[in-house]
Amino acid sequence: MKKSLGANTIVPTTPVWVVGTYDKDGKPNVMTAAWGGICCSKPPCIYVSLRKATYTYGNIVERKAFTVSIPSETYTKEADYFGITTGKKVDKFAATGLTPMKSDLVDAPYVKEFPLILECKVLKIVEIGLHTEFIGEIMDVKADSSVLNEKNLPDIEKINPIIWNAAAMTYHKVGKGVGQAFSIGKEI
Amino acid sequence: MKKSLGANTIVPTTPVWVVGTYDKDGKPNVMTAAWGGICCSKPPCIYVSLRKATYTYGNIVERKAFTVSIPSETYTKEADYFGITTGKKVDKFAATGLTPMKSDLVDAPYVKEFPLILECKVLKIVEIGLHTEFIGEIMDVKADSSVLNEKNLPDIEKINPIIWNAAAMTYHKVGKGVGQAFSIGKEI
Numbered sequence: 210m211k212k213s214l215g216a217n218t219i220v221p222t223t224p225v226w227v228v229g230t231y232d233k234d235g236k237p238n239v240m241t242a243a244w245g246g247i248c249c250s251k252p253p254c255i256y257v258s259l260r261k262a263t264y265t266y267g268n269i270v271e272r273k274a275f276t277v278s279i280p281s282e283t284y285t286k287e288a289d290y291f292g293i294t295t296g297k298k299v300d301k302f303a304a305t306g307l308t309p310m311k312s313d314l315v316d317a318p319y320v321k322e323f324p325l326i327l328e329c330k331v332l333k334i335v336e337i338g339l340h341t342e343f344i345g346e347i348m349d350v351k352a353d354s355s356v357l358n359e360k361n362l363p364d365i366e367k368i369n370p371i372i373w374n375a376a377a378m379t380y381h382k383v384g385k386g387v388g389q390a391f392s393i394g395k396e397i
Numbered sequence: 398m399k400k401s402l403g404a405n406t407i408v409p410t411t412p413v414w415v416v417g418t419y420d421k422d423g424k425p426n427v428m429t430a431a432w433g434g435i436c437c438s439k440p441p442c443i444y445v446s447l448r449k450a451t452y453t454y455g456n457i458v459e460r461k462a463f464t465v466s467i468p469s470e471t472y473t474k475e476a477d478y479f480g481i482t483t484g485k486k487v488d489k490f491a492a493t494g495l496t497p498m499k500s501d502l503v504d505a506p507y508v509k510e511f512p513l514i515l516e517c518k519v520l521k522i523v524e525i526g527l528h529t530e531f532i533g534e535i536m537d538v539k540a541d542s543s544v545l546n547e548k549n550l551p552d553i554e555k556i557n558p559i560i561w562n563a564a565a566m567t568y569h570k571v572g573k574g575v576g577q578a579f580s581i582g583k584e585i
Contacts (some may be wrong), residue, residue: 279408377546
C-alpha cells in the first residue's frame with residue numbers, strides 16, 4: 210500500500226540547466242531551472258518552464274530566444290547562485306567571473322565555461338498556470354572538445370552534469386552506468 | 398572554441414519514467430519515456446512527449462489520464478523492456494510479472510512494484526512536431542513507505558532512480574550529493 214504525499218512536484222530526476230538570455234538593454238543574464246527537458250525530436254526541441262516573475266521570462270518574451278548551458282559539477286556553486294539571485298538586481302556574470310558568449314545563431318548568450326550548450330529559438334509559448342512553458346527549437350548543440358568521445362558524442366561522465374533533487378534541495382552527481390538501453394530488456 | 402554537434406536532442410540529464418495507461422479494452426499498458434519533466438507548480442504538472450505511433454498516445458487521447466511510475470535501479474531491465482516493446486503486440490505486465498494497480502484518482506494504472514508514482518489528468522495537449530506533449534495535472538504522488546525519510550519526503554537514494562543517457566544509450570544511477578541548494582551559492 211503506497212502512502213499519499215499529496216499533489217506536489219517532488220519527482221526525480223530533474224536536470225540543472227542554466228538558461229541564458231539578453232535583457233532589453235543587451236545585458237546578458239542567466240538563471241538556473243530544473244524544470245526543463247526534451248519535448249520533440251523533429252524539430253528537435255527542449256522546454257523550460259518559468260514563472261512570470263523571473264527576469265528571464267521577460268527577456269525570452271522580448272527576444273524570442275534562449276540558450277541552455279549545462280554546468281559540470283565544478284560549477285555547482287555558480288549554478289546555485291544563478292538560481293537564488295535575480296538579473297533585475299545583479300550582473301550574475303560579473304559576480305561569478307564567468308564569461309557570456311554571444312550565440313552566432315540565436316539572440317541569446319551562453320556560459321563559455323560550461324561544457325555543453327544549446328541554442329534555441331522560441332517555437333511555442335504554453336501558458337499552464339503559475340509557470341509558462343517556453344518550447345525552443347534547438348538550432349545547434351555545441352560542446353567543448355574535452356567532453357567528446359571518439360565518436361564525437363558528448364560523454365556524460367566527462368560533462369559531469371548535476372541533477373536537482375527537489376525533496377532534499379540538493380544537487381547530485383550522475384552515478385555509474387547500470388545497463389545498455391534497447392538491449393538488456395531483450396532478456397525478458 | 399566549442400565544437401558544433403548539430404541540432405539534436407543528446408542533452409543530459411533526462412529521467413526514466415514509465416507511463417501507465419489503459420487501452421480501449423481496459424488492458425493496462427506501460428511505456429518508458431525519457432522525455433518528461435515538471436512543467437508547472439500551480440497546478441502541479443508534469444509532461445510526457447510521445448510519438449503518435451505509440452500505443453500509449455492513443456490510450457491517453459482516449460482516457461485523458463496517465464500515471465508515471467519511477468523505476469528503481471532494480472527494475473532497469475523491465476524499464477528497458479517497456480521501452481522496446483509495444484502494447485499493440487504484447488501484454489507488458491504479463492511478460493515482466495509486474496503488477497498493474499488501478500489508480501483510485503485517475504483512469505490509468507501504475508506499476509505496484511515501483512517505489513514512487515504520479516497520477517495525472519490531462520490538462521493540455523501540445524502538438525509540436527513528431528512528438529506531442531501531454532501536460533498532466535498531478536492529482537497525487539504516492540510512494541512506498543520504505544523510500545520516505547523522517548520528514549515523509551521521498552529520499553532520492555532510497556528511490557534509487559535511473560537516468561537516461563541518450564549519447565551512449567545507457568542507464569545511469571544517481572550519484573552522490575555535491576551541495577545544498579539555495580545555500581552554497583551564497584558564498585559568491
